[in-house]
Amino acid sequence: NAGVIQTPRHKVTGKGQEATLWCEPISGHSAVFWYRQTIVQGLEFLTYFRNQAPIDDSGMPKERFSAQMPNQSHSTLKIQSTQPQDSAVYLCASSLGLGVYEQYFGPGTRLTVL
Amino acid sequence: SQWGEENLQALSIQEGEDVTMNCSYKTYTTVVHWYRQDSGRGPALIILIRSNEREKRSGRLRATLDTSSQSSSLSITAAQCEDTAVYFCATDTEGADRLTFGKGTQLIIQP
Numbered sequence: 008n009a010g011v012i013q014t015p016r017h018k019v020t021g022k023g024q025e026a027t028l029w030c031e032p033i034s035g036h037s038a039v040f041w042y043r044q045t046i047v048q049g050l051e052f053l054t055y056f057r058n059q060a061p062i063d064d065s066g067m068p069k070e071r072f073s074a075q076m077p078n079q080s081h082s083t084l085k086i087q088s089t090q091p092q093d094s095a096v097y098l099c100a101s102s103l104g105l106g107v108y109e110q111y112f113g114p115g116t117r118l119t120v121l
Numbered sequence: 122s123q124w125g126e127e128n129l130q131a132l133s134i135q136e137g138e139d140v141t142m143n144c145s146y147k148t149y150t151t152v153v154h155w156y157r158q159d160s161g162r163g164p165a166l167i168i169l170i171r172s173n174e175r176e177k178r179s180g181r182l183r184a185t186l187d188t189s190s191q192s193s194s195l196s197i198t199a200a201q202c203e204d205t206a207v208y209f210c211a212t213d214t215e216g217a218d219r220l221t222f223g224k225g226t227q228l229i230i231q232p
Contacts, residue, residue: 011163040219050164050209050222063219098163105218107152107171112163 008033011113013099019119020089028084028116032101039082040110041074042098050098056082057105089120133229140200142226144210145192153186153193154211154220164209168195200230 012031020026032039041053043066054064056076067074071089076082086093096117100110134140144153151172156164170177170184170193177184183196197204207227211220 042222049224052219052221055219057218100163106213107169109154109166109169110164110220112165114161114163 011099011101011111013097013113013116015116016114017117017119019121021121022090023088026086026089026093026118026120028086028097028099028118030082030084030099030113031080032082032099033111034080036101036103036111038102038105038108039076040100040102041082041084042100044096044098044115045094053084053097086118089118091120094118094120130224131227131229133231134200135231136202137199139196139198140228141194141196142208142210142228143192143194144223145190146210146212146214146221146223147191148214150188150191150212150214152213153184155182155184155193155195156209156211156222157206158209158225159206167208197228200228202230202232204228205230 011033014029018026038057040055043051043053052066054067054074055062059076071087074084096115098112098115100112102108102110153170155168157167158164168177168179168182168184170186172188181198186193193210207225209222209225211222214221
């Protein structure tokens with residue numbers, strides 16, 4: 008079991024460009040979560056899916072961020088018109104369920120917006 | 122304590138000492154997760170304590186949960202250099218499906 012896979016590990020974009028981050032959850036896990044991590048804000052919840060359906064996107068900046076889960080083997084987080092304040096580590100996690108279930112995190116994608 | 126508006130806290134101790142990290146949460150929770158994050162990696166669960174448990178042990182780790190004061194603690198006995206990491210608590214606040222993470226504690230163990 009390779010664990011949660013995130014690609015790319017590092018991404019550098021220019022201001023105004025688009026960034027797409029990929030996540031492959033652990034096979035058999037029904038929930039997939041996206042977080043953003045910065046020194047100042049810590050680990051911030053963005054959105055999650057259960058059985059591929061979007062359940063809660065309350066943490067997503069509404070205008071430029073979107074997430075999809077087209078099939079059970081991958082999810083994407085897309086940021087349009089990236090801004091320097093979007094620079095962060097984006098973490099994906101998957102779990103067998105919600106609440107008491109352990110979340111397994113990927114290594115993260117470090118996004119740097121110049 | 123990790124919660125509220127506090128920034129990432131830092132603790133530095135000598136190898137062999139015991140250390141306790143605290144976490145307080147704002148509302149009812151059914152479970153407290155404790156994760157550790159090593160540099161360049163995602164967080165990994167180290168201990169989970171449910172609301173009907175007051176204490177949970179795993180090797181040199183001990184977690185406590187006091188639902189009346191809405192607080193949890195993580196203790197490490199005889200800390201080793203490899204315990205150096207950032208430690209987070211997380212709760213399913215108000216029974217929400219998702220976890221809310223504290224700001225974390227940067228623990229540094231000096232040889």
